[in-house]
Structure formats: structure tokens, C-alpha cells
Amino acid sequence: MRKVGIVGIGQSRFGIRSDASLRELSFEAAKASLDDAGIPLDDVQAMVVSVASDELSYALQPSAQVVDYLGFNPKPSFRVEGACASGSMAVRTGWMTVASGLADLVIVVGAEKMTEVSTAAVTDVLGRAGDFMWEYPFGMTFPGYYALIARAHMAKYGTTEEQLSMVAVKNHHYGALNPYAHMRKEISLDKAMSSFTVADPLKLYDCCLISDGAAAIVLASDKLAGSLSKKPVWISGLGLGTDTISLSDRRDITTLDATVEAARQAYDMAGIGPKDIDVAVVHDCFTIAEIAAYEDLGFCAKGEGGKLIEEKRTYIGGDIPVNVDGGLKSKGHPIGATGVAMAAEIAKQLRGEADPGRQVENARIGLSHNVGGNGQHAAVHVFQVD
Amino acid sequence: MEFRDFSLLVKDTKVSEFAEGLERGVILATKCEKCGSIYYPPRHDCPKCFSDEMSWIELHGSGKLLSFTVIFVPPEHFAPDLSETAPFSGYRYAPKPVGIVEMGNGARVMGWIPGIPREELQIGMSLTPKAEVLPNGRATIVLAPEGE
Numbered sequence: 166m167r168k169v170g171i172v173g174i175g176q177s178r179f180g181i182r183s184d185a186s187l188r189e190l191s192f193e194a195a196k197a198s199l200d201d202a203g204i205p206l207d208d209v210q211a212m213v214v215s216v217a218s219d220e221l222s223y224a225l226q227p228s229a230q231v232v233d234y235l236g237f238n239p240k241p242s243f244r245v246e247g248a249c250a251s252g253s254m255a256v257r258t259g260w261m262t263v264a265s266g267l268a269d270l271v272i273v274v275g276a277e278k279m280t281e282v283s284t285a286a287v288t289d290v291l292g293r294a295g296d297f298m299w300e301y302p303f304g305m306t307f308p309g310y311y312a313l314i315a316r317a318h319m320a321k322y323g324t325t326e327e328q329l330s331m332v333a334v335k336n337h338h339y340g341a342l343n344p345y346a347h348m349r350k351e352i353s354l355d356k357a358m359s360s361f362t363v364a365d366p367l368k369l370y371d372c373c374l375i376s377d378g379a380a381a382i383v384l385a386s387d388k389l390a391g392s393l394s395k396k397p398v399w400i401s402g403l404g405l406g407t408d409t410i411s412l413s414d415r416r417d418i419t420t421l422d423a424t425v426e427a428a429r430q431a432y433d434m435a436g437i438g439p440k441d442i443d444v445a446v447v448h449d450c451f452t453i454a455e456i457a458a459y460e461d462l463g464f465c466a467k468g469e470g471g472k473l474i475e476e477k478r479t480y481i482g483g484d485i486p487v488n489v490d491g492g493l494k495s496k497g498h499p500i501g502a503t504g505v506a507m508a509a510e511i512a513k514q515l516r517g518e519a520d521p522g523r524q525v526e527n528a529r530i531g532l533s534h535n536v537g538g539n540g541q542h543a544a545v546h547v548f549q550v551d
Numbered sequence: 552m553e554f555r556d557f558s559l560l561v562k563d564t565k566v567s568e569f570a571e572g573l574e575r576g577v578i579l580a581t582k583c584e585k586c587g588s589i590y591y592p593p594r595h596d597c598p599k600c601f602s603d604e605m606s607w608i609e610l611h612g613s614g615k616l617l618s619f620t621v622i623f624v625p626p627e628h629f630a631p632d633l634s635e636t637a638p639f640s641g642y643r644y645a646p647k648p649v650g651i652v653e654m655g656n657g658a659r660v661m662g663w664i665p666g667i668p669r670e671e672l673q674i675g676m677s678l679t680p681k682a683e684v685l686p687n688g689r690a691t692i693v694l695a696p697e698g699e
């Protein structure tokens with residue numbers, strides 16, 4: 166298989182985008198990624214689209230809206246889906262399309278419009294990413310599932326509510342420096358700790374935002390990547406893991422085995438280990454998810470994730486800077502866009518082009534970690550520059 | 552009782568007898584006739600040996616609480632204007648805890664915990680899953696304190 170490099174990155178502003186539709190958000194991101202690559206869409210041979218939810222878009226094949234609005238017809242396009250990991254599924258599919266030789270130049274577009282429907286409806290739809298047949302009848306929501314993970318993690322490892330809030334404080338600190346972020350403001354530990362309870366023990370500031378937004382990347386084969394970009398960002402490792410639909414059935418409720426499996430595959434393929442990572446974006450849909458990700462990706466031992474954030478070792482200057490773009494928590498989480506935005510952020514970091522105050526100096530190896538549902542899917546990608 | 556009276560959304564399944572079990576006051580699981588694996592929630596098909604010859608068994612006894620939460624922001628289906636579908640709650644939404652217990656045979660059972668205040672819940676405590684028919688005719692599972 167051929168090497169595949171990222172040669173263009175783009176993103177729309179994330180937030181409550183009452184000024185734009187799904188297709189218009191996609192256009193913003195796609196245009197930015199093509200401008201960055203310095204090529205017209207005419208040169209691109211295939212498009213992979215990630216829109217996670219038909220229910221939020223009130224439409225089957227929402228990807229067709231995107232393809233047509235960009236004027237891509239009649240070239241090949243396909244949509245992939247894995248709830249909140251849809252974007253990484255699309256990156257993986259784009260990589261496969263180029264690595265296999267099916268196309269030399271592919272654009273991957275991820276988008277979601279989440280604020281057209283009520284918060285209660287979004288809560289309902291997202292909760293049904295879990296076990297719709299056996300757990301939904303108990304009023305399970307996304308925060309509810311992660312609350313069950315948090316409560317078990319706290320009991321088993323002594324993780325505290327303060328440590329959960331510290332994740333939010335860090336991610337808001339960096340999100341404030343990111344012009345594309347949904348909520349660009351610092352928060353205090355007191356504010357996070359005193360916010361209202363969404364699903365005990367998770368409070369408002371433990372939960373990611375409901376956002377609209379889009380992201381896009383342009384992928385090229387090794388030869389083309391070298392001629393299009395001064396600094397192509399190579400995708401050197403890919404991993405994809407799966408786990409039970411019911412949270413109740415997990416081997417260990419405090420561990421996302423899908424993440425452990427995806428990380429193992431990605432590290433093996435890239436020939437590296439967690440200690441080699443210079444910068445990471447992990448799936449912090451809830452603060453407990455970031456703490457579990459530290460452990461399940463091997464950034465620290467199992468059970469020590471709370472300590473890792475308390476000692477600020479995931480800030481820039483620490484052992485491993487994590488979510489210095491604000492994460493899902495502050496940057497926002499338009500579910501179909503997230504995995505693509507993660508790839509774009511790591512590419513930006515490895516090119517040394519992140520905003521002042523949130524660039525990890527001399528970063529050469531980056532990692533993205535993207536979870537679908539409450540761990541039914543997890544994708545881990547490793548990125549490198551020469 | 553129809554399966555949807557338990558599931559809210561899913562109407563058709565090969566294990567709809569589960570809902571009839573709740574109506575009779577029992578919690579049903581399935582056992583694979585070929586490899587002996589026990590499934591809760593019940594499955595009609597065994598992913599371990601790919602057999603579809605299953606028999607029904609009843610779950611009895613208590614289990615240990617693995618985790619719990621109280622969900623204050625409910626999904627649309629349980630939101631205040633649909634409060635008749637929010638079990639154990641009055642007109643104003645007053646959510647009750649939900650949790651997961653692990654039974655002696657390894658089965659994990661999710662259920663509402665209406666009988667114990669949140670402050671008194673402890674991971675590892677013993678609770679007994681029980682079938683319960685609600686005033687609105689729907690059926691669900693309750694994790695009850697021992698001795699009740």
C-alpha cells in the first residue's frame with residue numbers, strides 16, 4: 166500500500182451556527198482545505214463524507230446535499246457512519262481509497278448541524294447510540310452512560326469530581342486561544358464545580374457542547390503529497406476497535422476496550438509507543454472520557470488519569486499535551502465533523518501552525534482518538550512529519 | 552403485554568416473551584442449549600457458538616451494584632411534558648437513580664432504584680432485580696434493597 170499524506174486542512178467556525186445550513190458549513194470547510202492545498206476541487210477524484218445523524222438532519226443521505234452543493238457531481242462519493250467517531254471513519258476510508266490506489270487525491274468532509282432540533286431531542290437521539298433496545302428504557306442518555314463510567318472509576322481508583330473539573334478548566338484554557346472554538350472562554354475550577362448536575366456525578370462543565378460545524382482534509386498519495394505540500398503530514402498508523410452495544414456488558418466499565426484495541430493497532434502499524442507522542446487530541450465528550458483515554462491510550466497507568474490532570478501533565482510543557490485545541494469540551498462537538506477536525510488539528514500542530522499559546526513546539530508525532538457512542542467504536546490515528 | 556411496553560421504541564423481536572415475563576413478575580434470561588452460555592438481556596441467538604436453540608430461564612436472587620447515576624436532564628421520551636412515561640416520577644420531573652447490578656451468574660441487570668435515596672447508594676451493595684408493572688401499564692425492572 167502507498168503512503169498517504171494530508172496536504173490540505175480546513176474548518177468552519179464551530180458553534181451555534183444559526184447563520185448556516187449543513188451544506189453551507191461543509192462548503193466553508195471544504196473551501197478552506199482546498200485553498201490550503203492550493204488545488205481546485207476539479208483535481209480531486211473522490212469524496213468521503215461524514216454526517217453522523219439522519220435524525221438531526223431530518224434526511225436520508227445528507228451527504229448527497231454536501232456533494233451537490235460543492236459541485237462535485239458526477240464523481241464518486243460515499244458516506245461513513247460511526248456516531249461521534251464518524252469523522253475518523255471517514256479519515257480511515259479516505260486513507261484506504263488513496264492507499265489502495267483507487268484515487269490519488271481525495272477530500273474528506275465531516276459536518277453536523279445539531280441545533281436545528283431541541284436539546285431534549287438531541288439528548289434523545291444521542292442516547293440511542295447506546296443500547297436502544299435494552300438500556301434506553303431506563304432513561305439512558307449520553308451523559309447518563311458516562312456518569313456510570315465516572316461513578317465506577319471514582320469508586321475503583323479514587324478519581325475525584327475536582328479532577329474531572331480540572332479537565333474542563335484545561336480544555337477551556339486552550340479553547341479560549343482557538344478562533345474556531347465554540348466557547349472561547351476560560352472557566353475557573355469553582356465555576357465548573359458549582360455548575361448544575363446533568364447526570365450525577367457529571368455537571369454541566371463536565372459535558373461537551375452541542376455544536377454545529379464542519380471540517381475537511383485533503384489526502385494525497387506519497388508522490389503527489391510531496392509536490393503539493395512543503396510539509397505533508399503522513400498518516401502512519403490507523404486503529405479501529407469495537408465493543409458491546411450495552412454498557413452493562415463491558416468487561417470493565419472503567420475501561421474503553423475499543424480504545425485499548427484501536428491504540429494497539431495504531432501503535433503497531435506506526436512502530437511507535439505512547440511515549441513517542443508529542444501532541445494528542447482525545448475524545449473528551451465528557452471529562453471522565455478524557456481521563457479514561459489517558460489510561461486506555463497508555464499515557465499513564467490504569468487508574469492514574471485523575472492524577473495526570475491534577476499534576477497538569479497534559480498541559481503544554483507537561484509530559485503529553487492533550488486537547489490544546491480546546492477539545493470537544495470547549496472547541497465543540499458537531500459529531501460528524503469531530504474526527505476530521507481532530508486530523509486537521511494534529512496536522513496543524515505538526516506543521517507548526519497552531520495559534521500562539523497553544524502550539525506544541527517541535528511536535529513531530531501526533532495522535533487522534535475518537536470514540537463512537539459510549540465506546541461501541543473507537544478510532545486511533547497516528548500522524549507524523551518527516 | 553407487548554415488548555414495546557418495556558422497550559418504549561422497539562416493537563418486534565424474537566424475545567418478546569421477556570415482556571410477558573415482566574407482567575408475570577419474573578425476569579427472563581436465555582440459555583444456549585448447545586454451549587450453555589447464559590444471556591441477559593435475553594438473546595434469541597448465541598454469538599459464541601452461532602446456535603439459535605435457546606431456552607428461557609428465570610433470574611433470581613440479588614447482585615452487587617456496579618455503578619449508578621441520577622439523570623437530571625432526561626431524553627425527550629422522559630421529558631416533563633411526557634411525564635406519564637417517566638417511571639416513579641410525578642408531574643414535576645423528579646428523577647430516581649438507575650444502576651447496574653452484577654448477578655452471581657455474571658448477568659448484568661440495569662434497573663431503576665426508586666427505593667433508596669442517592670446518598671445511601673454504595674457501589675458493591677447488594678440489590679435484587681425485580682419485575683414491576685407501572686401504573687401506566689408499562690413494565691420495567693427495579694433494583695430493590697435486600698429484604699424487600
Ligand SMILES: [Zn+2]
Nearest residue numbers: 583586597600
Ligand atoms: Zn452457544
